[in-house]
Amino acid sequence: MKAKLPTIASSLRLRAQTAKHTIVRNFLIIIISSIFPLQASTAGWTQQWIDSFDGNAVDWNNWTAQTQADYNNEVQCYTADDFSVDKNYDVSGGTLTIIARRQFIDCPHAPLGDRTWSSGRLNSKDKREFLYGRLESRIRVLDTEGGSWPAFWMLENQIFEQPIKGDGSDNVNWPNPGAGEIDVWEWFSNNGGSYITNFFNRSPGCSSGNVVTYTYNANDVTDWHDYAIEWDADVARFYIDDTLVRTQNLSSCGQYEEPMFVLLNVAIGGSLGGKIDSGLSLARMEIDYVAHCTATSSNSATRCNQSTPGAAQNLFIFADFERTDWAAWDSSGGTIPMQVVDSDMTYGEVMEFDIVGSTVVGFTSRAPFASGGVPYDASGVVNTATLEFDLKMTALPTTGATDWRLKVESPAAATEAVVSLTSSLEGHLAPELDTWQHYSFNLADLATLGLDASAIDLVLVFPEFGTGDGAAFRLDNVKILTNVAQNPATTDNTANDTGNAFVPGSGGGGGSPGLLLFMTLGGLIIARRARRRPCIQQSNILPGLRILRGSIMRLVLRISSISALLRV
Numbered sequence: 348m349k350a351k352l353p354t355i356a357s358s359l360r361l362r363a364q365t366a367k368h369t370i371v372r373n374f375l376i377i378i379i380s381s382i383f384p385l386q387a388s389t390a391g392w393t394q395q396w397i398d399s400f401d402g403n404a405v406d407w408n409n410w411t412a413q414t415q416a417d418y419n420n421e422v423q424c425y426t427a428d429d430f431s432v433d434k435n436y437d438v439s440g441g442t443l444t445i446i447a448r449r450q451f452i453d454c455p456h457a458p459l460g461d462r463t464w465s466s467g468r469l470n471s472k473d474k475r476e477f478l479y480g481r482l483e484s485r486i487r488v489l490d491t492e493g494g495s496w497p498a499f500w501m502l503e504n505q506i507f508e509q510p511i512k513g514d515g516s517d518n519v520n521w522p523n524p525g526a527g528e529i530d531v532w533e534w535f536s537n538n539g540g541s542y543i544t545n546f547f548n549r550s551p552g553c554s555s556g557n558v559v560t561y562t563y564n565a566n567d568v569t570d571w572h573d574y575a576i577e578w579d580a581d582v583a584r585f586y587i588d589d590t591l592v593r594t595q596n597l598s599s600c601g602q603y604e605e606p607m608f609v610l611l612n613v614a615i616g617g618s619l620g621g622k623i624d625s626g627l628s629l630a631r632m633e634i635d636y637v638a639h640c641t642a643t644s645s646n647s648a649t650r651c652n653q654s655t656p657g658a659a660q661n662l663f664i665f666a667d668f669e670r671t672d673w674a675a676w677d678s679s680g681g682t683i684p685m686q687v688v689d690s691d692m693t694y695g696e697v698m699e700f701d702i703v704g705s706t707v708v709g710f711t712s713r714a715p716f717a718s719g720g721v722p723y724d725a726s727g728v729v730n731t732a733t734l735e736f737d738l739k740m741t742a743l744p745t746t747g748a749t750d751w752r753l754k755v756e757s758p759a760a761a762t763e764a765v766v767s768l769t770s771s772l773e774g775h776l777a778p779e780l781d782t783w784q785h786y787s788f789n790l791a792d793l794a795t796l797g798l799d800a801s802a803i804d805l806v807l808v809f810p811e812f813g814t815g816d817g818a819a820f821r822l823d824n825v826k827i828l829t830n831v832a833q834n835p836a837t838t839d840n841t842a843n844d845t846g847n848a849f850v851p852g853s854g855g856g857g858g859s860p861g862l863l864l865f866m867t868l869g870g871l872i873i874a875r876r877a878r879r880r881p882c883i884q885q886s887n888i889l890p891g892l893r894i895l896r897g898s899i900m901r902l903v904l905r906i907s908s909i910s911a912l913l914r915v
């Protein structure tokens with residue numbers, strides 16, 4: 348038997364647990380109305396995960412049926428049944444309905460075996476866990492007779508509850524640090540005119556509960572509403588639709604600073620669900636979606652749902668052809684980077700940059716240099732993502748570069764990070780002449796240096812400013828990899844990553860004496876001049892057309908921006 352909980356500041360709610368670490372959810376709720384409000388965040392949201400329940404069964408990649416959850420003398424038996432005629436999870440028509448049924452059921456996990464109700468309880472433990480951001484669900488209740496207790500809530504991921512990994516990492520009893528609880532929405536049909544938001548924990552400075560009265564009393568819960576929490580280390584805010592109903596200062600709270608998982612369940616009766624109305628035979632909670640978003644400065648989304656911009660996908664800035672929305676660029680405008688075919692068929696088409704005087708070069712998605720560029724939002728993957736590229740120096744600086752740099756910026760150079768190439772994960776000392784080297788950098792390290800990872804629009808690689816004159820080098824496979832599973836439902840920008848398309852007969856690179864490339868299309872003649880080491884050999888029409896397309900775009904851009912060259 349667990350010891351009785353110590354008093355939690357500003358909470359009158361007490362809990363005890365049985366010998367089987369079950370939670371007795373006993374409650375007295377007070378409204379805490381005087382917590383000082385903190386300023387609302389100004390961020391938009393990036394969708395990191397959503398279950399829209401569009402299939403015909405529970406997606407067990409997201410959820411575990413928590414069948415071993417016998418708490419508070421509740422009468423239901425939780426099952427994993429999403430398929431039988433008496434199923435407790437009905438996924439159809441784009442929603443999940445958790446159905447509590449009045450029925451006799453042999454319950455293998457229950458202390459006494461037999462139960463008079465079946466029901467459902469899903470949790471996302473070890474599958475979908477969240478540290479901060481916005482967690483949102485659209486929910487309605489279909490049956491309002493007394494005795495049911497549906498909820499949308501979270502627990503910290505070290506809690507000793509199913510699923511138990513057995514490696515000792517989830518052995519904390521509720522609600523100790525690691526096993527705290529936050530209730531985003533829980534509704535007691537025996538008190539149906541309101542719902543409750545709650546914190547349960549053992550840390551001082553983390554407050555207790557709050558009652559939210561429905562505008563239209565119990566009828567309101569049968570309408571669709573969006574219930575959400577937004578939280579970070581210092582503050583938690585609870586919403587119904589567009590209405591902020593609760594702001595909780597967490598700045599002196601020692602819990603809720605580790606990942607939490609989400610739960611959806613319908614409990615019946617017991618010490619909290621209360622008296623079961625004789626007319627209640629089904630107690631149904633319908634859920635349209637559950638979604639988690641992280642804060643971003645790259646949009647102004649206020650909700651976290653199907654319409655919220657999705658999480659970052661891998662970004663291929665250059666692999667085998669120049670993107671119109673990520674243009675190769677010389678900040679001084681003195682040269683035009685050239686797409687060439689490298690002698691090493693592993694790389695195929697690459698981008699060559701020449702350093703003339705003092706300049707920096709790389710790729711930009713900014714207008715007018717790029718067309719239709721959108722800053723890349725890596726905010727949701729900043730802790731896993733890497734920025735990578737391959738580099739081969741083809742001509743040494745005449746005076747000897749003092750260092751080679753990677754510089755990444757957000758729009759208007761509002762934020763930036765500059766690192767030496769010698770700090771790459773591979774540990775190369777410096778670029779080497781006529782040798783391809785792979786360079787990788789953790790985005791988290793760049794963010795630590797000040798880069799706003801939610802809006803990356805400039806990636807530059809160059810000999811340190813003023814020391815690189817005469818250098819020429821090639822970049823290929825310039826990319827940001829999220830290093831997390833990609834969501835096929837969101838826009839795929841991997842079209843550029845078609846492999847390193849070697850063009851047969853294109854010859855070797857690096858030694859050709861040609862100075863001008865002339866190509867014609869419809870009588871238009873474009874001259875592309877490289878001031879140093881031009882080396883275009885194109886015998887295949889498709890690469891030629893690609894370059895011509897880029898040339899036309901660049902010519903237009905150069906004309907339109909002749910007076911607006913941006914020096915960094």
Ligand SMILES: [Ca+2]
Pocket residue numbers: 399400401441442634635636
């Ligand atoms: Ca849905």
Ligand SMILES: [Ca+2]
Pocket residue numbers: 666667693694695696697823824846847848
């Ligand atoms: Ca390539």
